[in-house]
Amino acid sequence: MTKKITISLPDDLAERLALEPNVSAFVADSLRSRVAGEKTREILRSVGFKLTDEGLARAHAEMEQAKASITPELRAQAAQLQAEVEAARARVRR
Structure with a gap:
């Protein structure tokens, strides 16, 4: 399932996205990577790492x-x- 949203971006990022053949896929992949990093940091903190x-x-x-x-x-x-x-x-x- 997908949901259409509208976002505002700084010009430099909007220009970068304009280079992508599938902006939605690029944004989704980028966001998944960010979320994975957040989860990793959360797990590391939960087992005692001081990040x-x-x-x-x-x-x-x-x-x-x-x-x-x-x-x-x-x-x-x-x-x-x-x-x-x-x-x-x-x-x-x-």
């Missing part, structure tokens, strides 16, 4: 730094290792 905006920002910055350090050579090595693992799994299944 702060500063801590989350620091973790995001560290993740971006780690992503930036992945060179094409490392990416190629990872792809090769993955191919080897998949080939070994295929041999075991036979």
Whole structure:
């Protein structure tokens, strides 16, 4: 079931949405991702993690730094290792 709603957005976001072939699907996927993140944080807090905006920002910055350090050579090595693992799994299944 779906429901049609009307929203107002800042110009930059409206322009970004204009690029999407299916705006409703894009918005729904984005909102689902946001809700999943909220649920994850809620679960982590309920089991004792002390999440702060500063801590989350620091973790995001560290993740971006780690992503930036992945060179094409490392990416190629990872792809090769993955191919080897998949080939070994295929041999075991036979």
